[in-house]
Amino acid sequence: MDTLPAPDDGDEAAPLTPIQLRELYSLMVAVRHLDTSAVAWQRQGIIPGYAPELGQEAAQVGSGYTVDTTRDFVFPTYREMGVARAMGVDMVAYMSTHKATWHGGLYNPMTSRLAPIQAVVAGSVLHAVGWAHGQTLDGRDGVAMAYFGDGASSQGDVHEAMNFAAVMKTPVVFFTQNNGWAISVPTERQVAGGSVAARAAGYGIPAITVDGNDVVAVVEATKRAFAHCRAGKGPVSIEAMTYRRGPHSTSDDPGRYRSLDDERADAGADPLERFRQQLLADGVADEQFFADALAAAKAEEEAIRTGIEALASRxxxxxxxxxxxxxxxxxxxxxxxxxxxxxxx
Incomplete structure (x- = not known):
């Protein structure tokens, strides 16, 4: 599905440069390594809980990479570590919430342009629309981006937010990560019609369904959505189709509602390996680059872990x-x- 009109100019369609493509891969491998390490930290008692995002790196990095942190604002849930990393947020400060030393993160939302981590299902969507409406009233061109999952899309708050945003033409991008599961309930059992993006038509909002495991496609879709909002044309809904590889959180046992064979069959190609093969095939990167990217990710994870362990109680x-x-x-x-x-x- 793609009901978003073409942009007035071609700037948003400009292809990513080789430098940008390599940067995206480096971000994705950093997020992947930090994410899997955070699960291990929970098992080791370093942090009490964590919501993994294995398999959703392309959706998060691709969308977060597009944000202009000089004027836009992002409203996350509790699973947008990859978005935060792509936006350049200090990751020790971000992970402080998972350490349970601070609610919402120790980072400064105003300077980072990332709102505090939101644990209320769909709660961040209303905040995003409120901020975006303020931009309209002030005559500014900032765009809000609200993240939520396919499960959260069934909350009444999303209906209220989309309806208000459509009526008032607020510059907000509703970014749905459809990872196939609302905790233990599959999408088809809690989203009528099987598509969150299709609901946008009921509010008069243009929508894009994008391959959430293709980081380049996500960047392109998010760029188009931001351009539409910035031009004063109102909100856009993006549904990134991806898959949650693993548990909803470190306290969840996915084996109670799906088998490992099901997970392997439904998840499709690993977004990180898929992008790696694309960069190799296009001659954008070589094996030395991938080795260096992994080494940098490991060094970064070690520094973050040290910083988290040093956090004292508030x-x-x-x-x-x-x-x-x-x-x-x-x-x-x-x-x-x-x-x-x-x-x-």
Whole structure:
């Protein structure tokens, strides 16, 4: 499906340069190595929980790579580590949420242009539309991009967000990563018609269904969507078709609802290996480049792990100090009781 009109100029259709293609691969291998390492960290007790994204690297890196961090804003869920890495977010600060030392990440959302990690299913979609509407009211050209999964697309918040965005022509890209599963429920059992992108027509929103395992295709689709929004033409829906290889989270057992054989059969080609073969075939990269990219990814992962292990617990008073701009008597009473029980003061 592709109902997005062609751009007014051809800038968005310019092919990626060899340098950009190699950069995309380096990002994907860094994300892959950090993602699989994070699962190991959870098993080792370094972090208490993590939501893997194995198999979704192309969808995340390709879309995050397209963001203009001088004017756009991204609203993630709890599984957009690859987007954060592609946007240049400090990964120790990002992973602090998975370490449970800070809710939403220690990075600065205003400078990184990545909103705090959102654990409420579809909650980030409403925030994205609100921010994008503010851009319209201020006469600015920033675009918001909201991430959510095929499962979250069945939430009422997505309906409200899409309807408001369509009516008000807010510059927001609704980026759905359809990884085939809403935790343990397959897409066909919770998305009527089997397509999230098809729903966009009901709101008068143009939509693109893209191969979410093809990083170049994702970059191109996201560029077109951003150009459409930036031109004041309203929102766009992108559905990136990919596959969740592995569990929903480190507390999930996918063997309870699908077999390993099913996973192998349904997942298709590994997006990282697929891109590697493409770069080799096109003469864009050689084996030395791939070896260097992997070595850099391993060194980066080691530095991030060291940084995460060094993170100390946050002051408990932040539970009360950062709730309201002006505190309330009830909150003050809770803070006093907490200090008596935990700090004995």
């Amino acid at each position: 002051p408990g008073t932040e539970m009360f100090n950062l709730v309201f701009q002006e505190t309330t008597p009830a909150l003050q009473a809770q803070a006093t009781n907490w200090r008596k029980e935990s700090e004995h003061v």
